[in-house]
Amino acid sequence: MQVVYGHHNAPAWDEAAIAIGNFDGVHVGHRALISRARELAEANAAVTVALTFDPHPSALLAPARAPRLLTSIERRIELLGEAGVDAVVVEPFTHELAGIAPNAFVDDVVIFALRARAIIVGYDFSYGQGRTGTVEALRAHGIHAGIEVAVVPAVTVDGEVAASTKIRGHLRAGDLVRAARMLGRPWDVDGTVVHGAERGRALGIPTANIRPEVELVVAPGIYAVTLRIEGGTALPAVASLGTNPTFVEDGDLGLEVHVLDWSGDLYDRRVRTTFVARLRDERKFDSVDALMAQIARDIEQARAILAR
The missing domain is CATH 2.40.30.30 (Riboflavin kinase-like)
Structure with a gap:
């Protein structure tokens, strides 16, 4: 598995299926994104790539509200590899990146630099300046650019949506069983x-x-x-x-x-x-x-x- 720090350093893949997310904990919901990315990569003879961010966006934009992370970046990379990606791109989350327009993020980073043939995101994904980019806008952008966009629905465990925030809550309560079910480990x-x-x-x-x-x-x-x-x-x-x-x-x-x-x-x-x-x-x-x-x-x- 390749690990790339920053989209400017990405190799010249022919085509890639790009799963985008923070992926903190790499829980069962995240693994559903990776599984869908692998399907689309296979269908398009492309590589499966996870695009993640470090530090966590909240640590830069709202440090007082930044969550305690479930995994270090090294462990996150390891878990993404276990989930089956061919490469992980760790994008430094900077004020410059936070201020990029949604369309520019998709065009310049995801399509041009990372050579996306397909983009895979979660149902609640947002992106770009002020998180103004929506799933609907991404779908429309994909149609215009000839890029397949797959939106993965929520994954539920015991009636709860699998989410890093909820896993943190279970761990804070000492409920290892519910946390493990959402993490898948x-x-x-x-x-x-x-x-x-x-x-x-x-x-x-x-x-x-x-x-x-x-x-x-x-x-x-x-x-x-x-x-x-x-x-x-x-x-x-x-x-x-x-x-x-x-x-x-x-x-x-x-x-x-x-x-x-x-x-x-x-x-x-x-x-x-x-x-x-x-x-x-x-x-x-x-x-x-x-x-x-x-x-x-x-x-x-x-x-x-x-x-x-």
């Missing part, structure tokens, strides 16, 4: 293992302190997870996302992962934490002994869940 986050206070090691339960690559959207608490070291296999583990209230007042939120039945050095390693099940809320214990007893119960519960 358990939610995960990549990060790097860094040095921490080493309280877990002192208690005989060493943890990896992880600096995530995106600001975490999931609710604080204790989780059954897997931890995969880059290039390795997923290992069963228990995660604590919280502030360590038994030891610290008003501590910073941190992600700590204890890998079951494993020992080794993870410092500075890149890892992926996959959230499988929520076990309980984080809480303050009256004693270290009470905390240790609960941790033992958490480990056994996680072990049972992850063995299924």
Whole structure:
């Protein structure tokens, strides 16, 4: 799979079926767009291309309202590749791009630079300056330019439209099951293992302190997870996302992962934490002994869940 940063650097494909979107999380709705793009690419002997944007438009235009992302740009690219695209174009979202007229965006970026033979968008797609370009306008533009435009309808899961915003809401509520159904997989986050206070090691339960690559959207608490070291296999583990209230007042939120039945050095390693099940809320214990007893119960519960 090719990864291209900016439409000016796109190779000279003969023709392309271009799926356009932010694709945060690459959920089941996004995968429906990619599937339709692959169909049109095959029908037109074209390449399947995902056009996405970084940073998220809201981070530039309305930073106070910008969402916490479900995936880093690197993970987004990886997931788009797994969905079956031949290339990902990561378009820098700048004030210049935000100010381009809708017709100019389609003509200059999508058709001329990326050589679109077909354009695939979601039912709620908007584009161009002030997001004034509509699906109806895009269809009309396609007819005029001789470009096929496919609009993919909403994908529903358990009666809800699959959307990144709704997935964030489920994760904030600690509802991993509903989030996973919309994503089509358990939610995960990549990060790097860094040095921490080493309280877990002192208690005989060493943890990896992880600096995530995106600001975490999931609710604080204790989780059954897997931890995969880059290039390795997923290992069963228990995660604590919280502030360590038994030891610290008003501590910073941190992600700590204890890998079951494993020992080794993870410092500075890149890892992926996959959230499988929520076990309980984080809480303050009256004693270290009470905390240790609960941790033992958490480990056994996680072990049972992850063995299924």
